[in-house]
Amino acid sequence: MAETSGTRRERRAAARAERQERERAEAARARQRKRLFQLGGALALAAAIIVVIVIATGGGDDGPTKQAGEPVAGANDTAALLAGIPQRGAELGDPRAPVTLIEFGDLQCPYCKDASDDVLPPIIEDYVRDGRVKLIFRDVAFLGDDSIRGAQMGAAAGLQNKLWDFVHLFYINQGAENSGYVTDEFLREIGGGVRGLDVDRAMDDRANPEVQRQISEAQREWQGYGLTGTPSFVVGRTGSELEPVDMEQGLTVETLSTAIDRVLAEQG
Structure with a gap:
């Protein structure tokens, strides 16, 4: 049975709407991945900064390490x-x-x-x-x-x-x-x-x-x-x-x- 022109327009409109919805969903997922990537990078940077600070200050509970040229305690x-x-x-x-x-x-x-x-x-x-x-x-x-x-x-x-x-x-x-x-x-x-x-x-x-x-x-x-x-x-x-x-x-x-x-x- 032949489709009427109105039916064809309705199917095309429905397909376009479905495609647009898929594109919007994909764009949303892409934005989410980008935010997660940025957050992960920020956390990694923060962790790296903490490591540098720990190393620079001697780390742990042992206190700061003696630097070259400092007098011996006492x-x-x-x-x-x-x-x-x-x-x-x-x-x-x-x-x-x-x-x-x-x-x-x-x-x-x-x-x-x-x-x-x-x-x-x-x-x-x-x-x-x-x-x-x-x-x-x-x-x-x-x-x-x-x-x-x-x-x-x-x-x-x-x-x-x-x-x-x-x-x-x-x-x-x-x-x-x-x-x-x-x-x-x-x-x-x-x-x-x-x-x-x-x-x-x-x-x-x-x-x-x-x-x-x-x-x-x-x-x-x-x-x-x-x-x-x-x-x-x-x-x-x-x-x-x-x-x-x-x-x-x-x-x-x-x-x-x-x-x-x-x-x-x-x-x-």
Whole structure:
């Protein structure tokens, strides 16, 4: 049956309307894809910016990283604490001081860090600086490989009469125990914060037999006093037998000052 002209026009109009609807739907989908693409790009850019910021600030919870040329944390305080006090090897203070106080420690020991940060500075200022006490550090290095590497560098610094500077600065910058942080780079950084220390020479002197002798001797002496932990202290009249400091009540400035004052009083 032949179609009328009106029917043909109606079919064409319907087809055109259907095509236009499809085109509008496709255009809408294209616009949606474009918006999603733009949003994805913006998110990617934001993520990239965050990554850059994290890297620039050190990332995570570890705080900002030390930048090249920045001073080592605590370098100025260490220099001020020890300025003008004579050093000889592991000794700090006048070699003729009437009282000798020996600390047995480990550079990785967190309690030794507490002693270095809070307890020893007043002892150094009140007793060592005026010549009444000679303070000696014995590094027993028993906690692990990081302890040994630190002790070797400390003893090497002692060959230049800078052991106490190195030890105090190491404690200020102490890391997590046995985490492998005591690398050559770390040791150079700490050594670089010690005024007057020839860092290259100290790094080489770690292989010096005298360095190993000092560490072995410290361990024997520590055990000879019957000590098992760090920090531990012995005190007495210089040139005489020393006795362990009673630290049952904890290690405080008063603990050490009381022990020192008792020896001073005994000497009249």
